[in-house]
Amino acid sequence: MTSTLLSGSGLRKAYGPTPALDGADIAVRAGEIVAVTGPSGSGKSTLLHCLAGVVRPDSGTMHYDGRDMSRMSDSALSALRRGEFGFVFQFGQLVPELTCVENVALPLRLSGIRRREAERRALEWMGRLEVDDLAAKRPGEVSGGQGQRVAVARSLVTKPRVVFADEPTGALDSYNGERVMNLLVTAARETGAAVVLVTHDAQVAAYSHREILVRDGKSTDVTAVEIP
Numbered sequence: 001m002t003s004t005l006l007s008g009s010g011l012r013k014a015y016g017p018t019p020a021l022d023g024a025d026i027a028v029r030a031g032e033i034v035a036v037t038g039p040s041g042s043g044k045s046t047l048l049h050c051l052a053g054v055v056r057p058d059s060g061t062m063h064y065d066g067r068d069m070s071r072m073s074d075s076a077l078s079a080l081r082r083g084e085f086g087f088v089f090q091f092g093q094l095v096p097e098l099t100c101v102e103n104v105a106l107p108l109r110l111s112g113i114r115r116r117e118a119e120r121r122a123l124e125w126m127g128r129l130e131v132d133d134l135a136a137k138r139p140g141e142v143s144g145g146q147g148q149r150v151a152v153a154r155s156l157v158t159k160p161r162v163v164f165a166d167e168p169t170g171a172l173d174s175y176n177g178e179r180v181m182n183l184l185v186t187a188a189r190e191t192g193a194a195v196v197l198v199t200h201d202a203q204v205a206a207y208s209h210r211e212i213l214v215r216d217g218k219s220t221d222v223t224a225v226e227i228p
Contacts, residue, residue: 004063005030005194006051006162011060012217013046020046021057022217030161033185033195035208043217044198045166051196052085052164053077065161082111086155086193088184090167094139094147094154101126101135104154111158125153129183145176152184159191166198174203181207 007027013020020043028034028051036044049055050062053069062069064084069077081087086107094103104122109115126132129149134142142150148168155163168184169177185207188195197208205211213222 003029005032006062006064006196008047008051008057008062009060011047011050011057011062013043013050013055013057019043019217021050021060023060024214024217024219026051026212026219028162028194028196030194031189031192032210033188033197033208035205035211036196036198036214037200037202037205037211038214040200042214044214047214047219048164048166048196048198052087052162053080082107083158084161086158086160086163088148088151088155088163088165088168090170094151096139099136099138100131100142100150103139103150104157107154107158122153122157125157126150128187129153143176145172145179148172148176148180149183152180152187156187156191156193160193162194162196163188164196167200168197169199169201169204177201177204 004027009025011021011024024043024047026047036047038044046055050057064080095106098106101119101122104126105118108118108121123132123135126135129152131146131149131153134146134150139147165184169180172180181204184195197204199205211222213220
């Protein structure tokens with residue numbers, strides 16, 4: 001791991017009269033896995049959404065790869081999310097009308113890659129996540145664990161520099177949760193991607209190098225454990 005790739009400083013965000021973030025700070029280095037933990041309603045998902053350029057904070061600064069994200073246009077942030085960021089959500093959020101391979105290929109297709117090439121790359125990633133046999137199936141025809149591995153493949157198909165994972169095992173049993181995390185962490189290490197991982201599960205947080213605790217919208221770096 002090297003210098004800071006992504007950071008937020010003094011981030012504040014309120015929804016009406018309710019503060020979600022109240023001066024939170026975070027820094028993520030290239031190749032680092034950072035777990036963002038805390039109780040429900042603490043602001044951890046809002047912190048992730050700000051870092052990913054999905055939500056603009058009311059105040060504070062965010063930088064990615066030396067660029068001030070607050071000065072970036074909405075279209076520039078969208079391009080960043082398509083090309084350099086990957087996303088995994090609690091319930092996968094696969095498009096039900098598309099096959100699994102079409103779901104994985106979707107970020108490439110949105111970036112202008114031809115269908116045949118996009119699906120070739122998608123199949124490669126599905127193989128690495130051990131779900132290439134599900135290519136022709138639709139999300140409603142696969143199990144929760146399988147669907148989440150398809151979602152992980154989709155998050156990695158563009159070879160992002162940062163993967164944002166919001167409760168990626170929250171809808172899975174312990175066996176499938178562990179399998180998904182093992183595959184996600186292994187793939188991230190192979191590609192050098194950083195991972196920002198929101199979780200309330202201590203076993204999931206244990207996959208990280210550092211843990212950031214968010215409570216009442218404020219953040220604290222509570223641990224620095226190197227994963228062998």
